[in-house]
Amino acid sequence: MSFTYSAREMGSFTTHTHTSCRCPSHGHTYSQVPERPTLGNTDYAFEMAISNIRYGEGVTKEIGMDLQNLGARRVCVMTDKNLSKLPPVNAVLNSLAKYGINFQIYDNVRVEPTDQSFLDAIRFAKKGEFDAYVAVGGGSVIDTCKAANLYAASPTSEFLDYVNAPIGKGKPVTVPLKPLIAVPTTSGTGSETTGVAIFDFKELKVKTGIASRAIKPTLGIIDPLHTLSMPERIVANSGFDVLCHALESYTALPYNMRSPCPSNPINRPAYQGSNPVSDVWALHALRIVAKYLKRAIRNPEDREARANMHLASAFAGIGFGNAGVHLCHGMSYPISGLVKTYKPKDYNVDHSLVPHGLSVVLTSPAVFAFTAQIHPERHLEAAEILGADIRTARIKDAGFILADTLRKFLFDLNVDDGLAAIGYSKADIPALVKGTLPQRAVILAEDAFLMSKVAGLVVVFQRRG
Incomplete structure (x- = not known):
């Protein structure tokens, strides 16, 4: 048996109390539950959407x-x-x-x-x-x-x-x-x-x-x-994108610290902030990258490594597609958009191009040295997955440890030596920062302007050593 009530009829239940049945299953009355207040207008929910x-x-x-x-x-x-x-x-x-x-x-x-x-x-x-x-x-x-x-x-x-x-x-x-x-x-x-x-x-x-x-x-x-037919540099730059997707989504601002809280679920953004479900996919993707990326780059016949990286790409996509990314991606967009004459190896293109994965990973050591102040434990965990020995590490050094680990990882894979190597100089800092600021859809931060400004000043000469 089922019943259908109109909104007006539903409202009438709030003013009448039925006493004919007091058992736990039937003795409740309908009521209009007050809306849950949100602390500081931050969100209180997240949702997962994947293909x-x-x-x-x-x-x-x-x-x-x-x-x-x-x-x-x-x-x-x-x-x-x-x-x-x-x-x-x-x-x-x-x-x-x-x-x-x-x-x-x-x-x-x-x-x-x-x-x-x-x-x-x-x-x-x-x-x-x-x-x-x-x-x-x-x-x-x-x-x-x-x-x-x-x-x-x-x-x-x-x-x-x-x-x-x-x-x-x-x-x-x-x-x-x-x-x-x-x-x-x-x-x-x-x-x-x-x-x-x-x-x-x-x-x-x-x-x-x-x-x-x-x-x-x-x-x-x-x-x-x-x-199996991907050239070495395309495998590398694609893998760097997976690496940063995993790292950024895992260290993004948590979903319940993001504001404003949407007035309607349709307005809840695709990039919601780190959350317990995205975290699982991000960490698993990071472990696959640590194990298989170098093998996939160095040996095109390594079917196991390339197959696992193909899965890692999807895993990281599930993570960042719901949690979002932050400064590596936010700053990568002007790095790509303002390209001058750089043309990468293995890309058959007739125009200047900074491959997306490269534009993202070049800033990663500086970015994570900077963002660790928010989630130092997560930065240390990521460094350990990528091969760092953190047994005697101090929590306050988390950002520097992850940055050094990333530099070594990239050095082993022959990555271009910082933004200067792809044609930028100190004179380009204002334009790079200006191009970062509109990326509020990806920069999940309390103060996107401050983070963009500081990170933009740090990354231009990302020299090893």
Whole structure:
């Protein structure tokens, strides 16, 4: 037996007491519970949102069946020019052909996308009127496909409507999106698990993005076979992104210290602060990085190492996709956006580029030396996982210990020697700090301005020794 009550009828229960039954199961009365006050207007809850993920060697062959099961009749396959000629894309297209899936290919995704490259993909998606999307590539491809899916589903929206404030309006996404299947070919961004899409905003020469649970892929196909053809530096820079995702999400401001508390759950940000569930994924990812990253870089035939790094990318994505990141990522965006002439090894691009993982990790020793004052125990724990002997360590030295551990880790992997090595000087500090300040969507701090200012001054000459 069930009963349905109107709001008015529910209200009447607050003024009447029923005495016919006093047993614990039936003797309660309905009441209007007062709202829980929040201390200093900080949040009191967190939520986890991730894509479904499927892992296994050769699992890409199932994607045609997935689209068939979805009833997809018109599919957009997004990738970039380089990948369009490589085995991962061929594996996807073979599966689509085998199961009779009608598709169109968009292979004009830009490595490190810009607002313009997003807009080009969005136009293609709107014109195609697709009922499903497949993204085959690294974070650039997957993020571009997320944006295309979003704006095709919301054709009257202006581009800045969903872009993070203060650069954009940061509106919540309320429109239904089409299914998106992500097939990552690098082991870094974890974009197959997250509701985040990052791009260079050329007008301001900074990176920003869109952050909403609504844009996360429906399914991530994690096939470690796709990692075997990655060149050394791409493996390294992708792995550095995993490293920083794990470290930053684990040391981010806790969710119950973040303010303001949202007035509606739809306004609770994707990046909520460190929390007990994200912590588990971050630490596990960090342990995998410590064990397998060097092996994956140095030996392309080490299938165990590359397969584990592919999983670590997803694990870290689950962690940071809900907890968020902080200064390494916040400062990486102007480092990438203000690039002058730097061109990395192993990247077949025709424009200057600081790979995302490199732009993030270069500042990491200085960042964690600075942030340890908030969570010294967590910084020490991270240092130990990465190989530091902390048996006689003093808690006040946690930041310096983690910084030294990171420097040694990066030195062993032949990373560029600080920001000066990629073309920056002391004269660039004001521009780098200015480019960091708008990143309030990722800098989870009580005083983002102070942290950005201090860290910006510290990191430009990040010399070893």
